[in-house]
Amino acid sequence: MTKRFVKELRERAPAFFSRRSFLIVALPAFAIFYFVSAVRIQSPPVHLQVSARAFPMIVGGALLIAAAVVAWQELRQRKSDVQEPEAPLPQPLEPDAASVEIREAESDEEITSWRDFWVALGAIVAMAVLMDDIGFILAATALVAGLSIYFERRHIVRNIALALAYAAVLYYLFDSVFEIFLPNGPLPW
Amino acid sequence: MQIDDLLSGFETVAEPKYLLLTLAGVLIGTFVGVLPGLGPTGAMSILFSVMFATGDPIGTMILFAGIFYGAMYGGSTTTILLNAPGETASAVTALDGYAMAKRGRAGAALATAAVGSFVACLCGTIGLMLAAEPLARIAIRFGPSEYFALMVMSLMFVSVLGGKPSRSVFGCLFGIAVGTVGIDSGTGHPRLTGGRVELFDGIDLVIVAIGLFAVSEVLIQAGRIRGEVWDRGAAIIGSLYMTKEEWRRSAPAWLRGTGLGFVFGVLPGLGAAMSAFVAYAIERARSRTPERFGKGMIEGVAGPEAANNAAASGELVPLLTLGIPGGAAAAVMLGALQGFGVRTGPLMIRETPEIIWTLIASLFIANVLLLIVNLPLIGIWVKVLQIPRALLFPGILVITTLGVYALSFSMFDVYLMVVFGLVGVAFRRCGIALAPVLLGVVLGPLLELNFRRVLTNSSGDYTAFVDSPLAVATLALAAFVLAFPILRGRIRRGSADHPGPPART
Numbered sequence: 001m002t003k004r005f006v007k008e009l010r011e012r013a014p015a016f017f018s019r020r021s022f023l024i025v026a027l028p029a030f031a032i033f034y035f036v037s038a039v040r041i042q043s044p045p046v047h048l049q050v051s052a053r054a055f056p057m058i059v060g061g062a063l064l065i066a067a068a069v070v071a072w073q074e075l076r077q078r079k080s081d082v083q084e085p086e087a088p089l090p091q092p093l094e095p096d097a098a099s100v101e102i103r104e105a106e107s108d109e110e111i112t113s114w115r116d117f118w119v120a121l122g123a124i125v126a127m128a129v130l131m132d133d134i135g136f137i138l139a140a141t142a143l144v145a146g147l148s149i150y151f152e153r154r155h156i157v158r159n160i161a162l163a164l165a166y167a168a169v170l171y172y173l174f175d176s177v178f179e180i181f182l183p184n185g186p187l188p189w
Numbered sequence: 190m191q192i193d194d195l196l197s198g199f200e201t202v203a204e205p206k207y208l209l210l211t212l213a214g215v216l217i218g219t220f221v222g223v224l225p226g227l228g229p230t231g232a233m234s235i236l237f238s239v240m241f242a243t244g245d246p247i248g249t250m251i252l253f254a255g256i257f258y259g260a261m262y263g264g265s266t267t268t269i270l271l272n273a274p275g276e277t278a279s280a281v282t283a284l285d286g287y288a289m290a291k292r293g294r295a296g297a298a299l300a301t302a303a304v305g306s307f308v309a310c311l312c313g314t315i316g317l318m319l320a321a322e323p324l325a326r327i328a329i330r331f332g333p334s335e336y337f338a339l340m341v342m343s344l345m346f347v348s349v350l351g352g353k354p355s356r357s358v359f360g361c362l363f364g365i366a367v368g369t370v371g372i373d374s375g376t377g378h379p380r381l382t383g384g385r386v387e388l389f390d391g392i393d394l395v396i397v398a399i400g401l402f403a404v405s406e407v408l409i410q411a412g413r414i415r416g417e418v419w420d421r422g423a424a425i426i427g428s429l430y431m432t433k434e435e436w437r438r439s440a441p442a443w444l445r446g447t448g449l450g451f452v453f454g455v456l457p458g459l460g461a462a463m464s465a466f467v468a469y470a471i472e473r474a475r476s477r478t479p480e481r482f483g484k485g486m487i488e489g490v491a492g493p494e495a496a497n498n499a500a501a502s503g504e505l506v507p508l509l510t511l512g513i514p515g516g517a518a519a520a521v522m523l524g525a526l527q528g529f530g531v532r533t534g535p536l537m538i539r540e541t542p543e544i545i546w547t548l549i550a551s552l553f554i555a556n557v558l559l560l561i562v563n564l565p566l567i568g569i570w571v572k573v574l575q576i577p578r579a580l581l582f583p584g585i586l587v588i589t590t591l592g593v594y595a596l597s598f599s600m601f602d603v604y605l606m607v608v609f610g611l612v613g614v615a616f617r618r619c620g621i622a623l624a625p626v627l628l629g630v631v632l633g634p635l636l637e638l639n640f641r642r643v644l645t646n647s648s649g650d651y652t653a654f655v656d657s658p659l660a661v662a663t664l665a666l667a668a669f670v671l672a673f674p675i676l677r678g679r680i681r682r683g684s685a686d687h688p689g690p691p692a693r694t
Contacts, residue, residue, distance in 0.1 A: 022619055043376055044376055049649050050644050054640075062362050063363070066359040070355050070356055110413065111618075112412060117409075117412035120582070123586070128604060128607070132600060143583055144580065144587060180242055
């Protein structure tokens with residue numbers, strides 16, 4: 001039963017985490033959260049022309065309106081997609097003298113491998129968690145070498161060497177030249 | 190006097206350390222313009238913590254301006270040689286630039302882009318110099334209500350004109366909301382901090398900028414790295430010389446692009462990318478052979494490249510005269526000035542003339558350096574593109590972590606950067622433009638400051654926001670800009686429903 005549940009979750013997850021769901025659910029949720037937090041801002045018990053929460057409440061109200069508009073537009077789009085099959089993608093707009101639009105290439109933001117995405121994210125979080133303990137050089141080397149080996153299982157020795165050199169050069173630059181001191185970890189200098 | 194101030198600026202820039210910073214700026218800018226993943230906004234944000242440690246606002250501005258100009262140039266190199274725009278503003282150059290490269294005229298395309306950039310930046314910098322003082326004199330008369338209205342208008346321009354309007358307005362408001370976190374300047378009371386001491390000083394602009402722009406880009410690219418074939422082969426560049434005919438055709442296109450780009454740059458929200466597209470449209474409309482556009486017409490490279498570089502100069506006009514950035518990179522420069530304690534706004538040119546005029550002088554020098562240094566280095570920039578992405582993107586992640594950590598040596602900031610990286614990924618996938626978010630973060634606190642001032646001066650009377658003709662006109666323009674997409678949609682739908690009588694043959 002657990003396997004079936006996980007399988008169903010995997011199948012439904014992409015739809016849940018789709019752009020449309022984000023726009024319809026997450027944006028209004030953030031707007032509500034912010035507005036409620038703004039209302040709950042406490043001001044000191046002195047009379048002020050403008051309280052600490054006045055501006056945040058106005059921003060929160062505007063956020064609610066904006067989120068509602070976006071959600072409504074998406075719901076309307078979803079309804080028209082259901083009623084009419086999706087038209088073929090239009091040919092790329094050629095700039096002409098009458099009207100010019102910057103076309104957002106949404107395909108440029110497509111993620112083909114979510115596993116690779118989460119691995120990259122996990123790597124940067126791991127570096128942040130470990131950097132204070134193992135030091136910058138080791139943490140940076142591990143991130144660069146680890147990710148490069150994960151993405152391209154070739155030239156392993158070369159990549160490790162390059163990662164170490166890169167981390168060492170950055171450490172020297174920041175620590176000795178810019179005097180921005182970085183964690184050493186167990187390394188002696 | 191302006192000339193005296195400018196000469197004084199040149200005298201300052203002539204110091205070896207500032208000349209080196211100018212050179213470093215153009216080289217770094219070209220480098221980030223060539224490479225995907227970072228961009229001038231991310232690069233400036235990362236370098237801010239390094240430059241902040243030097244305590245030198247002049248040096249920082251010189252470096253950032255060099256990066257800003259250099260990135261525009263670098264973007265055109267990859268666009269022409271590999272059909273891979275390093276910068277959005279260079280995307281339209283690919284239409285004819287890459288076609289020229291395929292015909293063996295890559296050198297001529299690069300040369301027209303380089304010379305066009307030089308002409309545009311030179312004219313744009315002169316325009317900046319001439320506009321700075323008069324605009325600042327007008328702006329000094331602005332009160333809090335005018336300034337408030339101007340900022341609202343700028344934010345509306347950037348939101349509505351820069352992408353999908355309703356989503357971008359949300360993004361802008363999100364940025365303003367982020368700017369409200371921290372200790373309230375009016376009451377000294379912490380707001381929206383969740384009790385975390387690390388948030389008492391607010392969320393640093395650098396963390397937001399690096400997270401939204403650099404980290405999100407790298408995470409998205411990491412998720413596509415296996416799905417794409419990345420052409421690392423360099424095209425044959427050929428001779429870098431243009432023929433007489435190519436010079437003759439390019440020169441008017443440079444001048445048209447320069448004029449257009451500068452105006453677009455001055456108006457917040459329009460910016461380099463849009464100016465490049467409009468310049469391309471104009472060149473095509475003017476041409477006797479418009480059908481040849483897209484197949485290697487040199488005007489299709491010269492005009493847009495001049496436009497996007499002139500727009501970069503134009504973007505600095507509202508920044509330096511009004512303290513209002515016209516785009517994301519200018520927003521980071523404003524944030525940097527504020528970080529150094531410089532009072533931004535119309536008084537900046539009076540109170541800190543050494544910063545403004547040294548910056549303007551450095552722009553002239555950066556422009557010359559870009560032409561002299563970068564053309565011979567084209568071979569090296571192409572080689573830079575050969576860095577395997579499996580090494581490049583992790584390398585960028587390391588340097589972004591370093592840039593944020595160096596701000597206050599706190600891992601909390603790094604975690605916050607990751608959070609904004611995820612926000613950036615979500616926003617980009619949902620068509621929410623990032624520049625309005627960043628502008629919201631930078632202008633939000635100033636907006637609130639002027640909001641408070643208006644209400645304090647008027648004892649709580651909200652009609653004070655519309656107490657001057659300029660404030661009313663500016664707010665009306667902002668409302669029109671906000672309503673424009675809806676009106677345009679209605680007009681288009683009306684035309685589609687009622688197409689009118691058929692054309693006579």
